[in-house]
Amino acid sequence: MLGRVSDDVGEQQERSLDALLGDVATGDRAAFGELYDRTAPRVFGLVRRILVDAAQAEEVTQDVFLEAWQNAARFDAGRGAAVAWLLTIAHRRAVDRVRSAQAAADRDLKAGVRELASPQEDVAERVELRVEHERVSVALAELSEAQRTALAMAYYEGKSQSEIAVALELPLGTVKTRLRDGMIRLRHLLGVTS
Structure with a gap:
């Protein structure tokens, strides 16, 4: 019996989050505040586990709630619970941030490798250009x-x-x-x- 009571409470909370998200879709700021207060710890926790860095996790969490505010009308309770919708957005944004950081690190690494490799290549290029210049000068004469x-x-x-x-x-x-x-x-x- 106790298990059934806690299941009912969980369902009521999920339903009320769904209703809050519906109210957010109409521009209800108070509903958004309550939605934020009730879900921000879970959203932040998920993002923090993916990103590790607390400052970046805070930024991504803010982006998640901004997206929720702007796109609340797209939420469909028939396809899943509000918290699942928010956590999906959070996961997607956190993974995007990781991919973006990895791409930037890869670009920096490639640029560094090019800079390290160029002194030897420059010497060979300069010698080749000098020899070619001398050949052309002799031919022009x-x-x-x-x-x-x-x-x-x-x-x-x-x-x-x-x-x-x-x-x-x-x-x-x-x-x-x-x-x-x-x-x-x-x-x-x-x-x-x-």
Whole structure:
């Protein structure tokens, strides 16, 4: 008999939480306050077990009740009890916070690994660039002065073919020919086949 009495009390409390949540859906602040007072310890306890950090658990608990206030109208007592609805929101938000923290830690770790790996890569890159620069300098010296000037203006100064033609006071066709012939000769001198 005693078990039946405690079951009835539990059912009445669940039903009253359902009714409170229904009142919250209509904007009843007093109902929200009572709902908060009666359920916050359970919500906080669940969130705290997932997050461990008390400050983060408090933030997530606040987010849970904000969501409950904003979405109380979506609660359907036919699908479950109000406390189960709140605890589902709490669990989802806590897990989202853990995933977010893990993603941030992974990003930080990847950035740190890149920073640690770059000094060795930088040295190799700089040596390779220096060797390539020397090869190009030697090849450029083999071009005619006219081709070298046109290519230097195009690649080092970033001028267009038309701008080079104006600067050198040459027809556009002549500039195009010098650039094309200079590039063909450079490819040949550098051993580029494609």
